[in-house]
Amino acid sequence: MSGNLTILKLGGSVITDKNADEGVALKEEISRLAKEISSYKGQMIIVHGAGSFGHPLAHRYSLVDNFDAEGLVLTHRSVKILNSIVVDALNESGVKSVGVHSMDCFTTTDGRISSSFLDPIRIMIEKGIVPVLHGDVVMDSTKGVSIVSGDQVLPYLALAFGAGRIGLGSAEDGVLDENGNPIPLITNDNFDYIKACLGGSACTDVTGGMLGKVRELLDMCHGRSMTSYIFNAKVAGNVLNFLNGEEIGTAISDSLE
Numbered sequence: 001m002s003g004n005l006t007i008l009k010l011g012g013s014v015i016t017d018k019n020a021d022e023g024v025a026l027k028e029e030i031s032r033l034a035k036e037i038s039s040y041k042g043q044m045i046i047v048h049g050a051g052s053f054g055h056p057l058a059h060r061y062s063l064v065d066n067f068d069a070e071g072l073v074l075t076h077r078s079v080k081i082l083n084s085i086v087v088d089a090l091n092e093s094g095v096k097s098v099g100v101h102s103m104d105c106f107t108t109t110d111g112r113i114s115s116s117f118l119d120p121i122r123i124m125i126e127k128g129i130v131p132v133l134h135g136d137v138v139m140d141s142t143k144g145v146s147i148v149s150g151d152q153v154l155p156y157l158a159l160a161f162g163a164g165r166i167g168l169g170s171a172e173d174g175v176l177d178e179n180g181n182p183i184p185l186i187t188n189d190n191f192d193y194i195k196a197c198l199g200g201s202a203c204t205d206v207t208g209g210m211l212g213k214v215r216e217l218l219d220m221c222h223g224r225s226m227t228s229y230i231f232n233a234k235v236a237g238n239v240l241n242f243l244n245g246e247e248i249g250t251a252i253s254d255s256l257e
């Protein structure tokens, strides 16, 4: 697939109330985002986080470390509900989109995606359908079950399909420095110095918060000419600006050149 493909992640912190201990969708925000996305006509994959539909359950059943059948079933059911809400809003705004569950197309080994079945996604993109994936529980060849975050799915798909534009919309104006200002560029060269400012999530997030995102994106671009952006999707207009090619938030790339 060509570099014309855009991959956008909508963070769980943007589309759900992440302080809730059960799934609460922010339906007005989701509709607003769907309208912005509908103004963009290029090839696109959307990935969304699980927010309060996933993290509290994954935490309750310790799914990062343990197999638990009931936890697996309940978490998968819950994140699929959020996925339907997002897909419905996109279709209502005119974005022809279909939910694709990470459970159905990935397996992991020790928590990392080790095999995938992406043919349906490839054909959807060719046909102008927007696949909408999400953070999910997936079957793991060593642990039985693991949690795959949207932050892991996004770089995997970006590499698999050679995406030209990659963005993570979250709840901050980018990756913030010690004074709360967005850091313009993080690379594999300056990450050791910047790491001190980075933490997990202020809310329940079993997949590493901001530090997890930056690590995933730096691994993705290592040795490659790829730039991705972490930006604030809660600010109206930002998602569309990203889709239209604007530099926004914090850029992540391999080196300072």
Ligand SMILES: Nc1ncnc2c1ncn2[C@@H]1O[C@H](COP(=O)(O)OP(=O)(O)O)[C@@H](O)[C@H]1O
Pocket (backbone or CB within 6 Å): 010, 011, 012, 013, 014, 049, 051, 169, 170, 171, 172, 174, 175, 176, 177, 197, 198, 199, 200, 201, 202, 203, 205, 208, 209, 210, 211
């Ligand atoms: N340096 C930092 N800059 C921005 N956010 C940070 C930083 N360090 C920790 N965080 C936390 O990481 C959160 C984003 O991660 P997360 O909650 O997992 O978002 P999402 O739901 O979009 O995946 C921020 O809202 C903030 O609480």
Ligand SMILES: [Mg+2]
Pocket (backbone or CB within 6 Å): 012, 049, 149, 201, 205, 207, 208, 209
């Ligand atoms: Mg997260």
